[in-house]
Structure formats: C-alpha cells, structure tokens
Amino acid sequence: MNESSAPRLVVTASPHLKPGDSTPRIMWNVVGSLVPVIAAAAWFFGVSALLVVAAATLGAVLAERAFGHGGSLADGSAAITGLLLGLTLPAGMPLWMAVLGGAFGIGFGKAVWGGLGQNVFNPALVGRAFLQAAFPVAITTWPTVGGGFFTLKGDLFALPFLHPVTSAVTSATPLGLLKFEGKASALASLVIGNRGGSVGETAALVILAGGVYLALRNYLNWRLPVSIIATVALLSGVLHAIDPHKPDAPFMLFSGGLMLGAVYMATDMVTSPVTNLGRWVFGIGVGILVVVIRVWGGLPEGVMYAILFMNALVPFINRATQPRVFGTSMRTTA
Amino acid sequence: MAISVEFRHGVHPPEEKELTNQLPIRRMPFADELVFPLRQHAGKPALLCVKVGDHVERGDTLGEADGFMSVPIHASAAGTVVDFDWWPHPDGSMAMAVRLKVDRYAPQVARPRLVPRWEGLTPAEVVQAVQRGGVVGLGGAAFPTHVKLAPPKDSAVHTLIINGAECEPYLTSDHRTMVEYAPRVLFGIRVMMRSLGVRKCVVGIERNKPDAIEAMRAAVPADLAVEILPLTVKYPQGAEKMLIKAVTGVEVPSGKLPVTVGVVVQNVGSVAAIAEVFETGLPLIERIVTVSGHGLRRPANLIVPVGTKLRDLLAFCDGVTADAAEVIIGGPMMGQAQANLDAPVIKGTTGVVVLEKNETREQRSWPCIHCGRCLEACPVFLNPSMLGDLARVGRYEEMSANHLADCMLCGSCAYVCPSNIPLAQLFQASKTALRRQLASVQ
Numbered sequence: 119m120n121e122s123s124a125p126r127l128v129v130t131a132s133p134h135l136k137p138g139d140s141t142p143r144i145m146w147n148v149v150g151s152l153v154p155v156i157a158a159a160a161w162f163f164g165v166s167a168l169l170v171v172a173a174a175t176l177g178a179v180l181a182e183r184a185f186g187h188g189g190s191l192a193d194g195s196a197a198i199t200g201l202l203l204g205l206t207l208p209a210g211m212p213l214w215m216a217v218l219g220g221a222f223g224i225g226f227g228k229a230v231w232g233g234l235g236q237n238v239f240n241p242a243l244v245g246r247a248f249l250q251a252a253f254p255v256a257i258t259t260w261p262t263v264g265g266g267f268f269t270l271k272g273d274l275f276a277l278p279f280l281h282p283v284t285s286a287v288t289s290a291t292p293l294g295l296l297k298f299e300g301k302a303s304a305l306a307s308l309v310i311g312n313r314g315g316s317v318g319e320t321a322a323l324v325i326l327a328g329g330v331y332l333a334l335r336n337y338l339n340w341r342l343p344v345s346i347i348a349t350v351a352l353l354s355g356v357l358h359a360i361d362p363h364k365p366d367a368p369f370m371l372f373s374g375g376l377m378l379g380a381v382y383m384a385t386d387m388v389t390s391p392v393t394n395l396g397r398w399v400f401g402i403g404v405g406i407l408v409v410v411i412r413v414w415g416g417l418p419e420g421v422m423y424a425i426l427f428m429n430a431l432v433p434f435i436n437r438a439t440q441p442r443v444f445g446t447s448m449r450t451t452a
Numbered sequence: 453m454a455i456s457v458e459f460r461h462g463v464h465p466p467e468e469k470e471l472t473n474q475l476p477i478r479r480m481p482f483a484d485e486l487v488f489p490l491r492q493h494a495g496k497p498a499l500l501c502v503k504v505g506d507h508v509e510r511g512d513t514l515g516e517a518d519g520f521m522s523v524p525i526h527a528s529a530a531g532t533v534v535d536f537d538w539w540p541h542p543d544g545s546m547a548m549a550v551r552l553k554v555d556r557y558a559p560q561v562a563r564p565r566l567v568p569r570w571e572g573l574t575p576a577e578v579v580q581a582v583q584r585g586g587v588v589g590l591g592g593a594a595f596p597t598h599v600k601l602a603p604p605k606d607s608a609v610h611t612l613i614i615n616g617a618e619c620e621p622y623l624t625s626d627h628r629t630m631v632e633y634a635p636r637v638l639f640g641i642r643v644m645m646r647s648l649g650v651r652k653c654v655v656g657i658e659r660n661k662p663d664a665i666e667a668m669r670a671a672v673p674a675d676l677a678v679e680i681l682p683l684t685v686k687y688p689q690g691a692e693k694m695l696i697k698a699v700t701g702v703e704v705p706s707g708k709l710p711v712t713v714g715v716v717v718q719n720v721g722s723v724a725a726i727a728e729v730f731e732t733g734l735p736l737i738e739r740i741v742t743v744s745g746h747g748l749r750r751p752a753n754l755i756v757p758v759g760t761k762l763r764d765l766l767a768f769c770d771g772v773t774a775d776a777a778e779v780i781i782g783g784p785m786m787g788q789a790q791a792n793l794d795a796p797v798i799k800g801t802t803g804v805v806v807l808e809k810n811e812t813r814e815q816r817s818w819p820c821i822h823c824g825r826c827l828e829a830c831p832v833f834l835n836p837s838m839l840g841d842l843a844r845v846g847r848y849e850e851m852s853a854n855h856l857a858d859c860m861l862c863g864s865c866a867y868v869c870p871s872n873i874p875l876a877q878l879f880q881a882s883k884t885a886l887r888r889q890l891a892s893v894q
Contacts, residue, residue, distance in 0.1 A: 128778040128812050129789040131877035133863035135465055135621065136811060139870040141818040193818060235819035235871075339824070392824035392837055436838075443855045444693065444832035445706040 144337045144387075145194030151328040152201050152382070158311060158321035162263045163209035166271040167317035173213040174245070175200030177220025185229035195234050199223050202242035202382055205318025206375060206422070207249070210261045210272015215253050219245040239429045240389045243422050250422070260314040262289045289314045292373040293418035296365060308372035319375040329381035338385045341397040346380040347371060349405025357413060364413055376408065379421035389429045396432075396439035403428045457701040459694040461831045462686040463864045465621050465785060467660060471751045472744045473624040477632055479755045480768050482529045482554045486759030487539055487796040488514050489547040493594040495521035502550065506533045511562035511734055514550045523586045523596050525550075528737035528757035530558035540792040542781040542801060549796075552759065562734055570643060570730040575601070578647040585729035586736045586799070590721030591615060591626075591690065592782055594800030597722050601647050607711040612650050613699050614641060616657040616664065616720045617683055617690035620783025623803040625740040626720045628753045630657065630664035633724055634671035636731070640723030642676060643730060648716060653678045654699050655720075660685045687785060688862040692717050694831055706858050721802075736799055743769050747776030747806035756797050763793040765804060777809040785863045818871035826865035826875065832858045836865035836875050843878035848886045856882060 159167035178200030182191050190196070200220045207216055223245025231237035249257050261271035291314045292303035307313045311320035318325075332338035354370040370376065375383075384390060384404055391400050404424045411420025491497035498515030502508060508527040515525040531554040539549035570578065583598035603609050614637070618626040630637060641653055657665050659682045669680045683689055683698050693704045695717060702713045710717055725736050737758055744751040749770035756765060762779065766772055772779075780787040781795070784805055797804075826836035834855055842851045856879060863876040 126777075127789070127791055127793075128807075128809075129791045130778065130813055131874050131880070132780075132784070132786050132788070132861075133465075133867045133876060134778060134780055134784040134787065134789060134807060134812060135867065136813050137867055137869060137872065139868075141821055141871045144821075144823070144870055195821075233819065235821045336825075387821045387823040390822075392822050392827055392835070394824075394828075440835055441827060441830075441833040443706060443834060443858055445703045445708070445858070446855070 142193045145198055147335060147337050148198050148332060148382075149194055149201065151331050152198075152205070154324050155205060155318050155321065155328055155378075156201070158324045159205065159317040160267075162312055162320060163261065163271060163317050164265060164267045164269055166209040166261070166269075166274060169213060169274055170207050170209060170211050170216050170317055171201060171204030173216035174204030174207065174220040177217035177222075178203065178224045178241075178245075179220075181221040181224035181229065185225060186233060190234060193234060196224055199228070199241040199245070203245045205378060206242070206246050206316045208257060208260050208272070208315075209317050210259055210274065211256055212272070212276035213274050214276070214278045215249060215256055219249040222248045235388050237388060238432065239426055240383055240386050243383060243426050246422055247426060260289060260291050260294075262314065263312050263320075291315045291418065292369070293412065296369075297418040302369070303373070305368050305372065308369065316375060316378075319378040322372045322377040325377045325381050329385075332385075338381070339390075339394075339397055341394055342385045342390060342401045343380040345398050345401025346384055346405045346408070347376075349402045350376060350408055353406060353409045354413075357409070370409065370412070374412070374419045375421040379425055380404075383421070383425050384428075389432060391432050391435045391439065393436060393439040393441060396435040399435050399439065400428050400432065403431065457698055458684050458686075459689070459697045459831055461829055461833070461864070462688060462694070463829050463867050464685075465687055465867060467685070468621045468744070469624050469627070469660065471622065471746075472742050472753055473627055473661070475624075475628070475751070475753050477628050477740055477753045477755055480757070480760065480765065482560065482757055483760050483764035484554055484556075485534075485761070486527075486529055486531070486552045486554060486757060487549050487761060487794075488525050488527070488552065488759045489539065489541050489549040489796070489798060490515045490525060491541070491547045492525060492758075492798040492800065493523055493588040493596055495523075495596055495599075497548075498522060498525045500536060500548075500550070502533050504533050504536060507531070507555075508533065508552070509563065510558070510560050511737060514552075517583060521596060521599065523583055523588055523598070524735070526586055526735040526737050527552060528759050529554045530560055531555045540795040542788060542790065542795045542798060544788055544791070562737075575647045575649070578643065582726055582729060584735070585725070587722060587725045587729060588736070588799050589719050590725060590739055590799065590802070591719035592786070592800050592802050594798075597718065597726065600716050600718060601644065603648070603711045603716060608714055609648050609650055609711060609716050610652060610714040611700065611716075612641070612645055612648060612653040613695060613715055613717045614653065614655040614720055614723055615690055615692070615695055615717055616655050616661070616668070617695055618661070619658060619685075619687045619689040620785055620787075620802070622744045622805045623742045623783050624744070624753055625742045625802055627661045627664050629720055629724055629740055630661070631667045634667040636727045637668070637720055637724050638671050638673060638676065638678065639731065640725070640727035641678060642673075643726055644716075644718060644723060645676070650716075651677055655680050656683045656689075656695050656699050657681070658683050658685045658689055687864065688831055688860070691831065691860055691862055693860070706855065739797070739799060739801070741765070741797060741801055742803035744803060745776075745806035745808075746811065747772050747778075747808045749773060758797060758799055760797045761794050762790060762797070762804060765797060766793065766806070772806050773808070775808040775810070776806050778807040778812050780805045780807065785867065786861065814872055817873050820871055820873060823870060825868040825870065829864040829868045831862065831864060832860065834859060836879075840873055840875050840878055843882045846885070848882050848889065851882050852886055856886070859883075
C-alpha cells in the first residue's frame, strides 16, 4: 500500500464489529407492531379511536421535542409512549385531554428523570394515571362499539376546561358490568374485542399477535407477559373455584387492559427488571396485584396501578436477582 | 469419550472464516526493514543486547530475558541494527524497538543453536530451552510459555488442554496450523505432557473446523492419551475459563489460575512453536498470521517474520480496497485498531483484519434502556448494564465490588448492546483507573 492510496484509518475500541441491532430499531419495531392494534381500534370504534391515539401521540411527541435533547425524538420512544397512552383511553375522550396526557406522560414520566432509560415508571401509564385523577368522568365514559366509521363518539372536540357534553351512547366495560351490576359478558366478544373499553385494549388476539412478533425478534422478553397471564389465570381460577361468584380465569384474561398491559406496558425494557429471574418476580407481582385490585378493590380495573406499583419495585428486584458471578458462589450486589 | 459441556451465555458474531480457511499457509518474503519491540510478551520486556551498527544473523538474540517472567527477542532475518528508539507498538502505545535493515544478499539460513535432542532433557531443562526459544502464547495474550510448563510445586496438574477453538471472527491461523501441521502440534503436545508429567490431554476445536478435527484425530499417536474434542461454535469459546468449562465442566474460581483446578491451557500455535524449538533448534522468529477482511484485496494465511511492518504485510496482500476503513491487529472482537501502519507484527499477532467502512461501529450511542441483553451475553455472568452506568460516573470502587476484575474484556456485552454503548472500552478504562488508584495509595 503506497502513501497515496492509504485510507483514512478509523480507530475505535473493540469490539469493532457493528452490532446487528439498535435501540431506535427496537423502538420503531414496537411502533410497527402497534399498527394492527390501532387498526383494530379503528375497526371497533371508528375514526374517534384514531383521533384519540393521534392526540395522545401528538402530546407525547411535542413534550419530547421540548424536553428531550440530542435528537431524542428519532429514537421512537416518545412515539411509543403516546401511542400506548392513546390506546388506553376511551374513544370519546376529549382530544385536548389526550394531548395533555401524552405531554404529562413524557414530561413527568420521563423527562424529569433524565430522559430515555432513566425513568422508574412507565411513561404512558404515568400519563394515564394523571388523566384518571384529573378527569375521572371523561376517562370512564365508554362509548359503545360499532356505528359508522365516521360517527364521532363522545365530545371529542370539547374545548379545554369546559364541561364536555357526555351525550354519546355509552356502555359499561365488561369489568364495570361485573363489578357494579353483577353481569357477565360473553367470552367470544371479549376475545374478539367488540366490547366496551379503551380503544386499544379490546382486541386481545391482535395484541397477542403483536407480542409474539416482538418476542420472536427479541424485542420483548416473553417471561413478562407469560408470568403475568399465568399468574392471573392461576389465581383467578383458584378464587373462582372457591367462590363461583368471582370471575373465572378466561374472563379475567380477556377483559379490561390485561392483554395490552401484559404485552406492551409491563414489557417496557426501561421500567422492568434486567434479570430473567427478576422478570418472573415482576410478572407474578403484577398478576397478583391485578387480581387483588379487580376482585377486592374499589375500581373495576387494576392493570395500570399493578404495573406502576411493580415499576417502583424494579430497582429492588434487580438488586435481589443479580446473576451469580462465574467461578464464585456470590451474586453481584448491585 | 467425553462430551463438551457448553459454557452459558456468549454471542454469535458472523464467522467470516470462509475468506481464508481453505487457503494453504504461504511464506511471506523478508521486508527491507524489520522492527522488534522489546516488549512483545506479558511480563518484563527483554533487555537490549545489541547496539546500533551490529550485524546479526537470523535467529540471533536482540534482547535477553529479564528474569523468569520474561523471554528473549530474536532477529527474524540477517541484517544490520540501524536504530534503537521509540516505535509504534500494535497495542496502540509506543515502545522501545530495535530496527533492523535486512541484508538482501544474506542466505537467511539460520544456524540451529538450541539442543534439539529433547528426550534426554529434564523437565527443568525443557523449561529453560523453551524460554531461550522465546516462545510465548501465540493466541494473542503472549504469556511466556515456559512459565506454564513450570507450575507451582504444590499444584497437581492432571490435564493439559490445547486451545484450538479460534472463536474470533476472520482468524484461521490456528485452523490452518492444525490442518497442515497436525503432527508438529502433536509433537509439541508430547513435549508438554512429559514436561508437566500429565497423562491426559484434550484438544478443544470448534465444530466449524471439521477438517482440522479430522487432521488432528488422524495424527494422534497410539501411545499418547490425546482426545480431540469438538466444541460448540460460540464466542468466546477460546477464552481460557470458557474452554476449561467446556472441556472439564469445572469453573475456575474467580481470581484464580487454571492450575487451581489442575489444568494448564496452551494455544495450538504455541504448542507448534515448542515443537519447532526442538525440531529445528530455531527460536520463535516467525509466526502464522491470518491477513483477512473485506477491505483487503487478497486475504491469506502467511508465515510472517516477526517484526514485519503492517504496511509491508498489507502490500504483500495486494493492498487494501477503496472502502477499507479500519485495520485491526487480532480479531475484530478483542483486537486493537491501528492508527499507524508502521506498527510491526509481533509474537502475539494472530491476524490482521481490514474492515470496510460499513462494517465498523457507529460513533453514536444511545442511553441504556436496560434491555438486559448484555447480562445474557456475559460469559462470566456480570451485569454490564450496571457496570456501564457506574463507569460513566467514575464509581470504580463500586465496580470493583461488583466483580469488574472478572471481566475478560471479551466485548460480548458491547457487541449485543442495541444502544451501541462502548462497554468493553469503559471497563478497560475503569480497570486502568483502579490500578492507578491502587498504585497511588501504596
């Protein structure tokens, strides 16, 4: 090699090979896997569902743009937060509330902690918890499924801080029906998703398909959804066997936000444990809390709080489940 | 027959061995000038024993061993010493080195100067002969081989393990050595087994080298208890502790040497070098180097005189392509990127890999998202995610409490990190910082 043809040498630290994956690629794959879920939401709740999801995403993205640094919008994590938040809202939610929820989720759920990777709580659920506290009526006004695609549900375009007109045709969610009216729902409609509820939580099979896709690509750790679903099934099965008035396992699995929570919320890498043992502990904890809140709590639904409570425990779970170091009988202390 | 135990975790980088694994080893001619750093091995650097203007023959000593934890450095060609000064070292630093102008008209025939009749030697004399031959571990770490032949008196070594895993992508020098020089490797094994007084030897070879496994099996003499053990293809299978785990099922205790579990590990190339010392009487003055990579015009397996500059080596392989970007000494997982092509091939140089621009790592990294992939890659079961967080804020003592010392810098964590965090680099820097802190306390 003579001097003239000598290349400009790149000098980097080892390992020198480019890894096959990147954080933005993981995030955008999660976004992609949500497309069918959003499509199902549109199928059941019409254009209203799309508007609510878009509004929440807009809020999240604007907040990331305002608080994030170094082009953090491009990593896709803010988009996931907004989409997931939107999917947990009812179709008739006034859009300004959805925007506010998305912004709150990113601002208080992520930015104040130091941005991507630093937050303790799932930002989408932080946004939803805020909306639940601030607008308890709007977030529990569940429009009925069906109707024309372009039929707007609820009072989507209500102006901020004016009392929304809740004149739309509403129906309770299966969990609400059971809790407050003692009525059961048909399992088939629960599995398929043509039932009342948040826009993205009803199509259980579509959500599961998205989870399987992400798990196969190693973008989601299967231990989390499996442990949550298995715990809820087992625990509610036992309770149902003891007291047949309590809901049975299939109802518990396919009602409310359990599937969306187990597949998309609990599996957030940032806010779940890093060790496989810790993931089992986390999932079992979420499952127990879901059953406890649903069966004995005052609320019909408990997935959001179950995950948020377990999020708070993640640092301790990580510390307690560190791997054993090769050639020792010790764990790292973390 | 034993079955290999798979070590847990590890990664699967692209192997890229088909570029060179069927190419027979060729000999590279002498360059016009050769450079010999006195520090080419673990332990103390050699002591200079020539002066500028001296004429040396091929195989003459340029630097003598400085104590037991050291080996001599020999001239790989006849020529004249023209300089002794700082020179770029393949590890990225500068080192004192002898520069030799090669005599173009010398016959370059080396006089045998070591005792080739090994049967009459005592184990201590074998150790001395191997040290005088300047033999070091040729797998990359360049640990003096004779030290491994003289384990502490109180240790009970029962098994010799020969490392033919060659798990680094691109590298095929050990592979070709086993295919082409299997009898020589087995002669080296015989010398080592007798010197160590062990009856059992296992040669571990990754399954992606079926021709090497076959050649080695065919070459095992009837009177020698040598087992050829195919291993799982997984990085870092060739790491000493992983190999011992795979062969014996035992974990070497943290912070301890393999002799504590009765094992001595030696690289295939080093065993062949021992054999060469007793077969030809020549010291270690040349080695087999894989020169490969998509950025190189004509990849090859070459016998290269120690001291050959990278510039000359790459030129002999028809140079690099227009897209070449990074020149690495060693493999791409643990090797050192070179900033200066005047750095020479030394005894520990297993290969030279030229990567194209699109194969190299990006500069940009993202925050850790705690995906946990590094925990599932780490072959010694550390928590690289947490150690990386600690390294960034300089909490080295905490890293030490979390077993930083057990990290072998294999780079598996950084390889799988989707956020492209340079974990291996952070850990290496932290180890250095800890050593400095320790030194300043004393």
